Amino acid sequence: MKKIKTNKLLTAINDFFDESKKKQQGKKKYLKKVLKLLKAKQKELCKKLEAAKEKGTNKSDKKEIEVIVAQRRKGLKLLKHMK
Amino acid sequence: MLKKIILPTMLVILAYGFWISPNFKEIAAGVAIFLFGMFSLEEGFRAFTGGTLEKVLRKSTNKMWKSLSFGFTAATIMQSSSLVSVITISFLSAGLIGLVQGMGIIFGANVGTTTGAWLIAGFGLKVKISAYAMPMLVFGVVLVFQKSKSLKGFGYILAGLGFLFLGIHHMKEGFETFQTQINLTDYAMEGFAGLLVFTLIGILATIIMQSSHATLVLVITALSVQQLTYDNALALVIGANVGTTITAILGSLTSNTDGKRLALSDVLFKVSAGIVFILMINQITWLVDVISDIIGLAPTDYTLKLAVFHTIFNVAGVIIMIPLVNPLVRLVTRLMPDKTIAEAEPMYLNESAFELPDTALESVRKETVHLYENAFAIIAHGLSLHRHDILSEDSLEDIADKPGKPMSIDMDDEYDNKIKDLYSEIVSFISKSSLNMSEQQADELFMLRAAGRDIVEAIKDTKHMHGNLVQYIASDNQYIREEYNKIRAGLGSVMRRLENIRKDEDDMGEMLLMDVIKLEMEEHDRMVNDTIERLIREGRITARMATSLMNDSAYAYDVARNLVQMGEVLFTKGDSDFKAALRSVQLDEDDADEIVNLQH
Numbered sequence: 001m002k003k004i005k006t007n008k009l010l011t012a013i014n015d016f017f018d019e020s021k022k023k024q025q026g027k028k029k030y031l032k033k034v035l036k037l038l039k040a041k042q043k044e045l046c047k048k049l050e051a052a053k054e055k056g057t058n059k060s061d062k063k064e065i066e067v068i069v070a071q072r073r074k075g076l077k078l079l080k081h082m083k
Numbered sequence: 084m085l086k087k088i089i090l091p092t093m094l095v096i097l098a099y100g101f102w103i104s105p106n107f108k109e110i111a112a113g114v115a116i117f118l119f120g121m122f123s124l125e126e127g128f129r130a131f132t133g134g135t136l137e138k139v140l141r142k143s144t145n146k147m148w149k150s151l152s153f154g155f156t157a158a159t160i161m162q163s164s165s166l167v168s169v170i171t172i173s174f175l176s177a178g179l180i181g182l183v184q185g186m187g188i189i190f191g192a193n194v195g196t197t198t199g200a201w202l203i204a205g206f207g208l209k210v211k212i213s214a215y216a217m218p219m220l221v222f223g224v225v226l227v228f229q230k231s232k233s234l235k236g237f238g239y240i241l242a243g244l245g246f247l248f249l250g251i252h253h254m255k256e257g258f259e260t261f262q263t264q265i266n267l268t269d270y271a272m273e274g275f276a277g278l279l280v281f282t283l284i285g286i287l288a289t290i291i292m293q294s295s296h297a298t299l300v301l302v303i304t305a306l307s308v309q310q311l312t313y314d315n316a317l318a319l320v321i322g323a324n325v326g327t328t329i330t331a332i333l334g335s336l337t338s339n340t341d342g343k344r345l346a347l348s349d350v351l352f353k354v355s356a357g358i359v360f361i362l363m364i365n366q367i368t369w370l371v372d373v374i375s376d377i378i379g380l381a382p383t384d385y386t387l388k389l390a391v392f393h394t395i396f397n398v399a400g401v402i403i404m405i406p407l408v409n410p411l412v413r414l415v416t417r418l419m420p421d422k423t424i425a426e427a428e429p430m431y432l433n434e435s436a437f438e439l440p441d442t443a444l445e446s447v448r449k450e451t452v453h454l455y456e457n458a459f460a461i462i463a464h465g466l467s468l469h470r471h472d473i474l475s476e477d478s479l480e481d482i483a484d485k486p487g488k489p490m491s492i493d494m495d496d497e498y499d500n501k502i503k504d505l506y507s508e509i510v511s512f513i514s515k516s517s518l519n520m521s522e523q524q525a526d527e528l529f530m531l532r533a534a535g536r537d538i539v540e541a542i543k544d545t546k547h548m549h550g551n552l553v554q555y556i557a558s559d560n561q562y563i564r565e566e567y568n569k570i571r572a573g574l575g576s577v578m579r580r581l582e583n584i585r586k587d588e589d590d591m592g593e594m595l596l597m598d599v600i601k602l603e604m605e606e607h608d609r610m611v612n613d614t615i616e617r618l619i620r621e622g623r624i625t626a627r628m629a630t631s632l633m634n635d636s637a638y639a640y641d642v643a644r645n646l647v648q649m650g651e652v653l654f655t656k657g658d659s660d661f662k663a664a665l666r667s668v669q670l671d672e673d674d675a676d677e678i679v680n681l682q683h
Binding site: 026027030031033034035037038041063064066067068070071072074075078 | 602667678
């Protein structure tokens with residue numbers, strides 16, 4: 001029991017000073033933040049597009065949605081590689 | 084000549100002093116160890132300036148009270164107003180903060196340094212601090228040898244504190260033994276003359292040691308063993324406060340005008356406060372006695388009373404100066420007016436920006452934006468478009484179709500006059516500033532260098548198509564004229580959108596628009612090829628025209644691609660981690676190509 005606790009403590013200390021691990025965690029955190037923002041933006045644009053549909057398709061928004069979808073796909077792929 | 088004489092003279096005087104008095108040697112060694120401790124402490128804090136300090140500084144200086152609090156806290160923690168001054172000047176030079184905020188930080192730092200006097204007088208002399216110094220030095224040095232930047236920084240801080248304590252200990256010991264052999268109070272001077280002479284000594288000592296802290300420690304230790312009279316000690320403290328402006332002055336020598344203005348305002352503040360305190364010394368001494376009595380200090384506890392005096396000096400000075408900040412800004416601006424900078428001269432690249440990696444990065448970024456502003460006019464005129472047309476909201480197709488004479492512009496001349504030297508300065512600055520950067524900062528610098536190159540490439544590609552463009556937009560052949568006008572309108576549109584992105588505050592929106600431009604570029608590239616084939620087939624344009632159009636469409640594509648690449652680096656806002664994450668999801672040419680393929 002004592003040995004497990006010591007090991008855990010040593011791992012925690014090592015993690016604290018492991019800069020590459022910290023860097024990777026930081027990258028993941030920011031990537032998740034960007035993906036969240038992209039998702040929100042996509043939702044907003046889709047709503048706008050729906051509203052504009054009655055008057056005719058808003059071409060510019062459609063292109064933006066395509067771009068967001070591609071960016072999200074790219075981001076998710078990156079996130080998967082980080083795990 | 085004078086410089087060559089000063090150092091050897093100083094060394095000879097010191098050596099003679101060491102020879103005739105072992106106690107002088109001990110005191111001087113104490114000062115040297117103390118100063119070395121200050122350097123070590125600064126080095127340690129510099130290890131943590133790679134982001135945290137800068138982030139806090141950027142966010143916590145938008146209001147005067149925040150700037151004051153930041154300056155106070157930073158100087159209290161780091162026990163060095165010098166480091167705070169140098170960082171502030173560096174930030175000011177990079178345009179990250181304004182002059183008013185800079186003044187707030189410096190004033191706050193002045194109050195922050197008063198905590199040092201309290202610590203030395205209250206703790207340093209009453210406790211045997213050399214006992215704490217030894218373990219601090221040992222642990223500090225062990226940590227300094229570690230690979231991790233934070234551990235190294237922490238090691239320097241610990242060793243720095245150890246050296247500070249050891250220095251104080253040696254000064255104290257030196258003065259104590261000195262006391263048995265010689266009484267320095269025999270040289271004490273009374274009255275107004277004494278006040279002036281000792282103020283001058285305080286100024287000189289601080290200028291030589293470049294640390295008011297070191298002067299304060301010397302004064303407090305000498306006072307604690309009655310080797311100095313209380314009145315003379317007060318004068319030395321006034322001198323130390325005035326002399327400490329030397330760090331800001333030295334730091335500002337290599338900074339821009341704002342940095343120099345900040346140093347001047349610091350000098351004006353300290354010198355005026357010094358004059359007022361010399362003139363009102365009796366009233367201030369009375370006030371010190373009253374406050375000391377209120378907080379329960381013994382009437383003979385002169386070292387702590389000196390700390391009270393030092394605090395009053397700085398706090399009163401700041402209280403008086405806060406309402407006068409705006410007139411002070413106006414005064415220093417009048418005394419140091421802005422220099423007229425030629426278009427090709429760098430505006431943000433100066434040596435004080437080298438102090439911190441973040442300020443160096445920001446200076447390069449701003450200077451590259453300056454380079455883009457110069458390039459914007461050249462590219463616009465190279466396309467025979469007016470800048471105001473691109474920046475307007477009018478249809479660029481209509482503007483390009485308007486018949487008129489092509490603009491006459493010597494692209495080589497413009498490049499030589501407005502771009503070449505500025506670009507060389509940026510490249511040279513980048514080479515010098517990349518040494519102390521973290522991996523992430525070095526990446527950012529690399530991207531900024533690439534952005535500068537993109538701007539230059541965009542101009543060169545515009546130059547390549549300029550000859551044909553001038554010829555064909557005035558051509559009688561309607562079809563070739565229309566195609567070249569499309570190129571002009573297309574590039575004008577990219578430049579207009581980049582300007583809009585630059586002004587846009589919404590991080591996500593701008594990144595998104597940048598990728599939309601890429602997508603449209605790919606679509607346009609395909610369309611151009613189809614159009615050229617059709618025009619040749621239908622005999623609307625000659626083979627020679629078709630070849631020119633093909634080449635120039637490729638140049639136009641390159642101009643657009645270079646501008647977009649540049650925009651991605653220069654106009655994406657947010658901190659470096661967020662920018663890196665944004666860039667990682669941005670679409671490259673292959674991604675854009677894939678989307679266009681799917682559409683067709």
